[in-house]
Amino acid sequence: MRFDVITLFPAQFTALTEEGVVARALQRRIAEIHLRNPRDDTTDVHRSVDDRPYGGGPGMVMRYAPLRAAIEAARAEAAAAGVRSRVAYLSPQGERIHQAKIARISAAPGWVLIAGRYEGVDERLIEDCVDEEWSIGDYVLSGGELAAMVVMDAVIRLLPGALGHADSARQDSHANGLLDCPHYTRPETIADQRVPQVLLSGDHRAIERWRLQQALGRTWQRRPELLQERGMSDVEQQLLDDYLREASRSRPSVGAEQSEQ
């Protein structure tokens, strides 16, 4: 999979490309990230990428021409490498990204990502060149670089071979509409807190059942709307009922909190 990122601040991407899961995936050629500075695609002496907004007001707007040239050059390079890329603009006004969307993004062979700055980009560029607009949440960042990194990290870790253990992405929060179960490692006891006995039992079916039950219970407590959207099988409903019965026995406020939501 290939990403071409159009950014005024390519150095920021070392956060992704030099360490961790994504860096390893790049080394193994599971994914490629190419960075392109639209300043390199300017033709004027000042190499200007932004200008004042028509109508006045604060801030600057990223100019159409350098961005269009950068997008076209990036798409041409991708095409020469056999990749047909779509174009996405990172924007707080875009479709809010969630895990199911990340999976759909990862199914495409390539994306050109535009990281905006200032007040954003000339609207006509979006009309002419952008296939999709993506938001990473309802807040405003200073630039699209972090948003592009968030999306690329979430996508690349899903690609086959990117994670050490093929199952880990399947068990993560949001992978199947649930939050993840709690995790523990050594030591077995910390002050008065012990690792749940079932995890020490070696009984894999019981462990799997416990993990599913915990995931259902947590999702119900923390993000009940996710469970509503997803639905539950009869077995899952029974596991959740048992979880809630047990939780209200040990912490009576658990049931009460939820019924207030």
Ligand SMILES: C[S@@+](CC[C@H](N)C(=O)[O-])C[C@H]1O[C@@H](n2cnc3c(N)ncnc32)[C@H](O)[C@@H]1O
């Ligand atoms: C300061 S913001 C511009 C915000 C714009 N004036 C607005 O209110 O819609 C600069 C750039 O940061 C990026 N950005 C900011 N918040 C974002 C978010 N929540 N998701 C994705 N990109 C974001 C976009 O690329 C945007 O062009």
